[in-house]
Amino acid sequence: MNEITISITLLVVLFALLAGGVWVGLTLAGVAWFGMEVLTGRPAGDAMAMTIWGSASSWTLTALPLFVWMGEILYRTNLSENMFKGLAPWVNALPGRLLHTNVIGCTIFASVSGSSAATCATVGKMNIPEMRKRGYPDAQIIGSLGGPSTLGLLIPPSIILIVYGVAAEVSISKLFMAGVLPGILLAVLFSGWIMGWALLNPGKVPKAEDNLSFKQKIYETRHLIPVVLLIASVIASIYTGIATATEAAAVGVVGALILSASQGALTWKSFSESLLGATRLYCMIALILAGAAFMTLSMGYIGLPRQLATYVGSLNLSPEMLIIVLGIFYILIGCFLDGISTIVLTMAVVLPIIKAAGIDPLWFGIFLVITVETAQITPPVGFNLFVLQSMTGKEITYIAKVCAPYFFLMVFALVLLWFFPGFVTWLPAKML
């Protein structure tokens, strides 16, 4: 069977299972099983169990459940309310007002967490109820969370940059440096979009709560102290070497517990609710991750991403065309596979092509991670879409639709990076 027939068959199975209402994690496992057992005739069961165990017990992932738990604890404190009180006087002047707290919250949290699902779950858990309470439209709340939370992947620390660095032989510290400015660029683009939308739809943004003098604004900012302290202590634990980027999540949980206790919000009830709530939210993500791990394995056996990448390589394109084709390739493949899988499955083929075309692997790493960011919000398989579905109860099609502007902003950022590669290369050259 050729690649096109295989791709189409797998897509049909995927869409049929998803549309039929089969749970997403099981759907991915089903497609993976179909691909491996039916299309390539390899027995899939034992390989599946081994792979799922490996991914579910992998130490590198432990930051995810812990950050999810941190979010659940904070959600049961008045931290989010305080964050809004502290930020509101400042963002109220901007068109779109509190919607910017999503972008700011995600950008800050991204510098603590290496995963986009954890960023989305933690910030969403705090912000969604607060913004709904204040009458912001769902479409804007969800979109301005789905897009910016993908920054978790680009702003250091980042699991995916580590995976790329190892696979591509690029210094991880340089990659981390390289991610900072493009991350800020994206955040600015996201905020700019919100402002543009708000200017065109002035009636849809709730009124500012009150107009404060500059002095009062400063005074209101005191509400930010707890959240700033918490985030600062997590970041400090990483950069002073007390904890690694993965372990920092545990510092976050302890910090959240202390904060909760200091507000008198820490009771057995709130503790056990946060614990069980976090476990279930993590479990939801873990089932999808398990399905995705099996899918990666199946794709590895079928060799589909690799064959497609080989095909792209055989076209002998100019650097510009190569980047355009690879960008489209990774964005398309990102609709169905998660980012780490695509990198692992294609790196062996794509890197030599990139190097031969004279493209800087450091620059390409950042380019790649932004395409992986888009994968988080493109249907049918996008982790942030699933997290947002679980938190808001909206259909995935709706969530994908409201996230779409942010997808295009990321594509726009890719174009900017091509014309201004300095965004990527300036900081690493300066610092190291």
Added chain:
Amino acid sequence: MRTFLNGLYTTSGWLAGLSMVGVLVMVLLTIVSRLFSFSAPGTDAYAGYAMAGAGFMALASTLKKGEHIRVTLVLGMLKGGPRKGLELLALSIAVLLSGFLAFYSARLVWESYQFNDISTGIDATPMWIPQLVMAVGTLIFFIAFVDEWVLELLNKGRSTDAGEISLEELTHE
């Protein structure tokens, strides 16, 4: 039977929560052991096993609370007989796939025991021991799907309208 099943889901859910605490404790031990220079070998591996416990043991209770994600777009457009038909079909596929997962998870444990598979880390744990949580968790997950299937067939009303939790519920849970 009902009481037993509900007890099973609740208990496994609590075990998952306990595993989550285990992840925290293990990671904290790693940090603290470094700070105060005592040796806590293998904590990274144990954190991983505990995380597997949190994920797998919570599968059934997460399903029963309707928190596993699915696309209900088509289901939402249907009513009456067709809806029940599609719901039963989706549940049947889920029963099959979760059964497949449970069976091969059990086989993984058995083969790890047979192969004498030992962790390659400092912890040197025989792998079949932590892998038991995967076998048990996926088995309970399978049972929960069979349970849902039967409830749907008998029109008994499923415990939740899966995948459709409102924010209100989330706030008041």
Added chain:
Amino acid sequence: QTKWDLASAYPAFNFHTENLVEFSKDVAAGTNNELQITVHPGASLFKAPEIKRATQGGQAQAGEFFLVSFQNEWPSFGADGLPFLASSYEDAYKLYQAQKPMLQKKLDEQGLVLLYSVAWPPQGIYTKKPIESVADLKGMKWRVYSPTTARIGELIGAQPVTIQEAELSQALATGVVEGLITSSATGADNKLYENLSHYYNVQAWIPKNAVVANKRAFSRLDAATQEAVMKAAAEAEERGWKRSQEVNAKSIATMKDAGMKIEEPSAQLKADLAKVGETVVTEWVGIAGADGQALIEAYKASK
């Protein structure tokens, strides 16, 4: 026509992987494309700790794994990870020959066929400050990642720090780790010179990868194909050992160019480390039993 999947955890540019690709080409050529081996590098099929198990179970017909990793399972897998036992490629090859018969026997019991085994570049000590003797390592934050490295850490009085490979760069940058033992190739690949200043070429040990095939899959091949596979394997082994030495020289040169101080150990350091090595080897023989005793004796006799 038969198709095999070969799982490897190392990235495509690694010399072990490059050797695997050449091996698979040789096999295809030697069997008139009767046996096609697809190499899956970079843990794209299975992760490093899963590969041996996956080959045993037949999920992949062949795989490459790091022998020392599996010493929890059978101590003699870890013979080439014993510190200061074999400190040159020549000795490492002799140790391999001494280990080989029992290695083949053990792998056979586990349903595996040993195709070939190639050494990594030797392990050296990386630090932030100059060291003259083991006393200078006392209290240093020392990366441990295996039972042997943990035991060495204890014996030299360093402060053991468990850090996974993925976080090594950051741990070095933030001072979580101040010293470690790893190969020259890992040092150059992971750019350890960005954060550490000294490399002591102590050649602590010269560990190996093993490339194995599933026994059932192998026995299903006809005799001519089996022979062609073994011939290509023997060539890959010879090529690999040579390549390893080239990589060692190249890696050390890379680190030197990047400003790292490449030093030979002082006599004191050598003597101190030899003592540590003796303790670890004695303890290991205690665990490895008769097999281990026989292995060490065979090796010493061959020297």
